[in-house]
Amino acid sequence: MRILFFLVSFLLVGVAQAQFRLPNLDVNRIIDTAKNVGKATLEIGEKDEISIGNDMAARLLGAAPLVDDPALQQYVNRVGRWLAAQTERPDLPWQFGVLDTADVNAFAVPGGTIFVTRGLLAQMKSEAELAGALAHEIGHVLKKHHLKAIQKNAQAALAGEALNLALKDQRSAARDKLLSAGSELYARGLDKSDELEADRLGVVIAARGGYDAYGLPAVLQTLQSMNAEDSSLALMFKTHPAPAERLEALDKMQPTLERYGSQPQLAERFIAELKK
Ligand SMILES: [Zn+2]
8 A cells, every 4th residue: 555655646646747837948948949830859857757647647557456465565666676777768757556456567767666566467477578668668758658649649649839738738739639649659559669679678678687588478478379459459469569579679689699598587576476
């Protein structure tokens, strides 16, 4: 319950802070943007990245709440934060949550909030597999895949100053359009190249964290062996390349996989933690 409270209060604090924060925008850029109404390309800074992520996380939590199991939430946070600490963005407000749904999936929002579903956890056999899946999502955050896609979608829907307004004013209609562009993304998926890049990063980050590098490939193999008609896989399969294609792409990483393939899987610890 403590983690749940922490996560919820974090989201609320994030919203409140963003509301009262003075817009952190470069004046010259605003003038440039105003001159180029219609083709604005605004760089979204880290504070706005985190604030947009908090709003997106709140929307995802509205669709499926967190599992009410503090020990499980703490365990997944320990693994996720350990992995995130090994990356080039260790100082983001990383947090990890298990969503209470039988759907098999995982999500990352901009700024470092990552969710894995109860349904996906149930398919895993070791901590190395959990690490591989979390590290894939961490890869999306590091490369700002969702942020860039949300920005691109929003720019199509919001001309010129409207994107500035969406960042400055959380209660604006422009903000709502920005978040709708984000929600659409979680139903439609990222570009295939982003997914394959997150897979490569996932293998590297998990290996850097000391885990068997085959954790993520093992999860993909499990997904491949499941019945593709299973409705719990529908959204995952709609928003990601087929597991076979992802495994084939990871084949190019054979030297890395082999080099770090004998690091611990921690299957017993994983099973014990899930039973707690
Ligand atoms: Zn992904």
